[in-house]
Amino acid sequence: MIVGAHESIAGGWFKAVERAQVDGCGALQVFTKNSGMWREPELDDAAVQRFRQAHLAAGHPPVLAHTSYLINLATDAGELMERSITALVAEVQRSSALGIAYCVLHPGAHLGKGEDEALDRVAAALDEVHARTPDATAKILLENTAGQGTCVGHTFGHLGRIFARAQHPERLGVCLDTQHMFAAGYDLVSEEGYARAFLELEAEVGLKNVRAFHLNDSKKPLGSRVDRHEHIGEGLLGLPTFWRLINDLRFADIPGVVETEPREGDAPYRDEVALLNGLRGAPQPKPAPPAFQLELTPATDAKGASSGKTSRKKRSS
Ligand SMILES: [Zn+2]
Ligand SMILES: [Zn+2]
Numbered sequence: 001m002i003v004g005a006h007e008s009i010a011g012g013w014f015k016a017v018e019r020a021q022v023d024g025c026g027a028l029q030v031f032t033k034n035s036g037m038w039r040e041p042e043l044d045d046a047a048v049q050r051f052r053q054a055h056l057a058a059g060h061p062p063v064l065a066h067t068s069y070l071i072n073l074a075t076d077a078g079e080l081m082e083r084s085i086t087a088l089v090a091e092v093q094r095s096s097a098l099g100i101a102y103c104v105l106h107p108g109a110h111l112g113k114g115e116d117e118a119l120d121r122v123a124a125a126l127d128e129v130h131a132r133t134p135d136a137t138a139k140i141l142l143e144n145t146a147g148q149g150t151c152v153g154h155t156f157g158h159l160g161r162i163f164a165r166a167q168h169p170e171r172l173g174v175c176l177d178t179q180h181m182f183a184a185g186y187d188l189v190s191e192e193g194y195a196r197a198f199l200e201l202e203a204e205v206g207l208k209n210v211r212a213f214h215l216n217d218s219k220k221p222l223g224s225r226v227d228r229h230e231h232i233g234e235g236l237l238g239l240p241t242f243w244r245l246i247n248d249l250r251f252a253d254i255p256g257v258v259e260t261e262p263r264e265g266d267a268p269y270r271d272e273v274a275l276l277n278g279l280r281g282a283p284q285p286k287p288a289p290p291a292f293q294l295e296l297t298p299a300t301d302a303k304g305a306s307s308g309k310t311s312r313k314k315r316s317s
Contacts, residue, residue, distance in 0.1 A: 001213065001215075001245065001246050001248075001251050001252065001254060001255075001256040001276075002026040002027045002061070002062060002253065002254065002255045002256065003025065003026055003027065003215070003246070003256055003257075003258075003273050003276045003277050004020060004023075004025035004026055004027030004028045004029070004061065004062075004255060004256070004257045004258070004273065005020065005023055005025050005028060005029070005257050005258040005259075005268075005269035005272070005273060006028070006029040006030070006066065006257055006258065006259045007019040007020050007023070007025070007028050007029070007030055007269075008262075009030050009031060009032070012047055012050065012051070013030065013032065013047060013048075013050070013051035013098065014047075014050040014051045014053070014054035014055075016028060016030045017051065017054040017055050017057075017058050017061075018054060019268075020058070020061065021058055022266065022267050022270070023267050023268065023269040023270045023273055024267075024270055024273050024274060024277075025061065025257075025269070025273055026061055026062075026255075027061050027062040027063070027064070027255030027256070027257055028061060028062075028063055028064070028257060029063070029064040029065070029066055029104070029214075029257040029259070030063065030064075030065055030066070030100075031065070031066055031068075032065045032091065032094050032095060032098065032100070033068065033091075033094070035066065035067075035068045035069050035070075036068070036069060036070065037068075037070070038068075038070055038083065038087060040087070040090045040094075041094075043093075043094060043097055048097055048098055051098050051099075052098065052099050055098075055099060061255075062101065062102075062212075062255035063098075063099075063100045063101065063102075064100070064101075064102045064103075064104050064141070064175070064212050064255065064257060065091065065094075065095040065098075065100045065102065065103045065104065065138070066103075066104045067087075067088060067091045067103050067104060067105045067106075068087055068091065069106070070083075070084070070087065071084040071087050071088050071091075071105065071106070071108070072084050072108040072109055073085070073088070073105075073107060073108045073121060073122045073125035073126065074107060074108030074109055074110045074111075074118035074119075074121055074122050074152050075108060075109070075110075075111065075121070076110075076111075076113045076117070076118075076121065081121070081125060084108075084125065085125055085128050085129055085132075088103075088105065088125075088129045088140070089129055089132045089133055091103050092129060092133045092136045092138050092140065093133060093136060095136075095138035096133075096135075096136040096137045096138045099137075100138055101137070101138060101139065102138060102139055102140075102141050102173065102175070102211055102212060103138050103139070103140050103141065104141045104143050104175045104212065104214075105140050105141065105142060105143060106143055106145055106151065106153065107119075107122050107142055107143075107145065107151070107152050107153035107158070107159075107162065108121075108122055108151070108152060108153075109149055109150045109151045109152070110150045110152060111150050112150055115152055115158070116161075118152050119152060119158055119161045119162055119165065120165060122152065122162050123161075123162050123165035123166045124165075126140065126162070126166050126168075126172065127166060127167045127168070130166075130167070130168045130171055139171055139172065139173050139211070140171065140172055140173070141172070141173040141174055141175040141211050141212055142159050142162060142163075142172060142173070142174055142175070143174075143175045143176075143177055143180070143214070144156070144159060144174070144175075144176055144177055144180050144181060144184065145177075145180050145184070145227070146177075146179065146180040146183035146184055146220075146224075146225055146226060146227035147180075147183065147184045147185075147225040148183075148225055148226060148227050154180070154184035154185075154225070155184065155204075156200050156201045156203075156204040156205055157204050159174055159204065159205050160203075160204030160205045163205060163209070172209070173209050173210070173211035173212075174201075174205055174209050174210050174211065175210075175211065175212040175213065175214060176201075176210060176212075176213050176214070177213070177214035177216060177259075178213065178214065178215055178216055178217075178218075178237060178241070178242075178245070179214070179216035179217065179218045179227065179228070179229050179230075179235075179237070180214075180227060181197060182218045182222055182236065182237055183218060183220050183221075183222075183223070183224050183225055183226055183227060183228075184223070184225065185222060185223040185225075186200075187222055188237060188241050188244075188245075189222070189236070189237060189238065189240075189241050191244070194241070194244055198250075207250060210251065210254060211254065211255075212254060212255050212256065212257070213245070213251065213254060213255070213256035213257070214256070214257060214258075214259050215232065215242065215245075215256045215257065215258050215259075215276060216229040216230070216232075216258065216259050216260055217229065217230040217231060217232050217233060217234055217235030217236070217237045217238070217242075217260070218230055218235045218236045218237050219235055219236070220236070221236055222236070229259055229260050229261070230260065231260045231261070231272060232258060232260065232272045232275055232276060233275060233288065234288075238287050238288055239275075239279065239285040239287075239288065240284055240285055240286070240287055242276060242279055243279040243282070243284050243285055244284075246276055246277075246279040246280050247279065247280060247281070256276075258272045258273065258276070260272060
């Protein structure tokens with residue numbers, strides 16, 4: 001795994017590359033626009049060149065562009081669908097202009113209209129985006145979701161069906177978010193669960209289509225279907241799980257970016273990037289004491305809970 005982080009573009013696209021270097025990243029992810037707004041930024045040539053130069057000077061690390069959260073290719077509402085397609089076309093064109101290889105996309109939410117039809121709509125919308133961007137170099141990576149609300153894409157079967165129904169599956173890939181996998185019910189913590197998850201992925205999508213990872217620990221339990229990232233090693237996945245992934249040679253050349261809450265200071269991801277890189281070739285770390293029991297065990301004994309001792313005891317069940 002080539003470890004990196006999601007970096008801010010405040011001050012310009014090139015700034016994200018500089019921040020990634022400060023954090024010790026071998027890869028990075030950016031938003032190429034304000035991810036919560038439909039408005040598209042101007043593709044200013046000087047700014048594009050500045051990013052390309054910074055990227056080259058940094059040794060041309062793998063870059064992912066996370067697309068806008070407003071895009072919903074699973075919708076059955078015509079106006080939102082057209083807006084979403086237009087926005088994704090702009091994302092793909094902008095990333096291509098910047099020399100960014102991958103655009104990460106959440107497949108969308110069906111809002112109660114049924115999963116299977118929603119997956120059809122996603123595939124058809126991707127066909128339309130591909131038709132409108134014949135010369136684009138950037139590939140769209142479907143990100144697996146936690147399955148919150150009516151979001152599709154939380155099973156590998158969903159992603160596989162989109163691949164199977166799209167006219168240009170060779171222009172697609174997958175970005176796997178570890179927190180979303182766990183929340184969606186893939187037990188990455190156990191060795192068997194980890195093996196089973198990637199067997200299912202191989203069968204449904206093909207491991208060759210995995211182009212990137214989002215490396216996030218989880219605040220929420222297995223199968224909770226809730227998307228809440230925790231700092232690496234501080235959540236329910238824990239360091240042993242990340243050790244397994246970092247040392248999984250199938251993914252040795254693939255970028256994996258941390259998307260946790262940035263820490264204070266001018267190197268917000270330096271510690272987490274170093275922690276992950278430190279797992280490479282190291283003996284498997286012991287599971288951390290389950291601090292999460294604070295959440296799982298109701299703090300009926302206020303004294304015990306505040307001392308932090310009772311709550312950290314391993315549950316006997
Ligand atoms: Zn995402
Ligand atoms: Zn997430």
